[in-house]
Amino acid sequence: MGGRFGDGPVDSDFGREHVFEEEWHGRAFAVTIASGFLGQWNLDESRHMRECLSPKDYGRFSYYEKWLSGLADILVAKEVVTNKELETLSPDIASEDLIARVLKAKDVFSSLAKGGPTNREEGYKALFKVGDIVTTCRAENKYVAGGHTRLPNYASGKSGKIISCNGNHVFPDSNAHRAGELPQPLYTVAFLAEVLWEHPENPDDLVMLDLWQSYLQPL
């Protein structure tokens, strides 16, 4: 939605900061995080699942409603729960094989502290270096049908300069479809506002994006 018009002012929470604005936000967050430890999906799959909410729902749902709906969808897609179970709230299918993975209270802190780095030693060779001018491709998943890419529409088909080479990282376009991590070089690319926008607020301002090598071609 970067660059979209019509959203109105940003509603700062200055003076009334809360970690979770409503009690159920915290529950939705925790249920999602805890379910992730079952190991049935990766981060890119869960992001993709949220993006696959119907545009109507995506527009009207609040933030944690999107998380919840994405979670329910992925739980069903991965056959962890069934639609019938969601209706009746009583267990119908066995899940013994998952029980060993259930996150316990005593392990929460250390499990979150462990993180899940996405950099990889292996992968494709870097084709670009700092200072190179590159042009982005179409903001569409080129590898797997069914969508998900991390190139935003507003930066599609635009030229910018590489300001940092960040090594190889897991490629979300394939990972979101369980089609492999396919690590490839990740670059930070700087785009001039006047290149991104027809009516830039200030032409010399920069917008930086982290983009995978296959999103880029030489100018």
Next chain:
Amino acid sequence: MPHDDLNQAHAHSVLPSDAELRVNALETLLIRKGLIDSEALDAIIDIYENKIGPKNGARVVAKAWSDPVFKARLLEDATATVAELGFYGRQGEHIVSLENTDSIHNLVVCTLCSCYPWPLLGIPPGWYKSDAYRARAVREPRKVLAEFGVVLENGEDVRVWDSTAEIRYLVIPKRPPGTEGWSEDALTEIVTRDSMIGTAILPVSE
């Protein structure tokens, strides 16, 4: 959402929202299936409400202001440098720090979802996750900054960082005048969450 109206607050307390009912339903089912542990949920909420939050980032910033060698390392390799202070983990595996100066003002956003450096700043605020911020921060950052009361008086260039991959950004705000000679602990107290996202400039300290 504010509940300053008594009737509204009452209606809210007796009638849970649809979303609340849906969380309860999903939580109930997963607990009944033995797939999540209710105490683990409490622990997750407690960690992000009480242990992991912007105080962590504030410590990093205060140290950077106080120790030029630390600051140089932070700008060179933030992930390793903040890990030395014990800050690492979920959504903070790859950290880059950005220094605000008299000529550059950095602002962080995630237009695709809500990526944010959890180990340093905790869970992102509602506005960071809002459509308005995600849509507008890249196209009209100066207007967005103005809505936060930030006016760039030195003709700074604006650099917006859209967190499209797993790199998470921490802004090192400008150290406010009037804090010369302050201890790291005292400096930690004045560093705000928004100043480390780039939507606030720290005021002159009396």
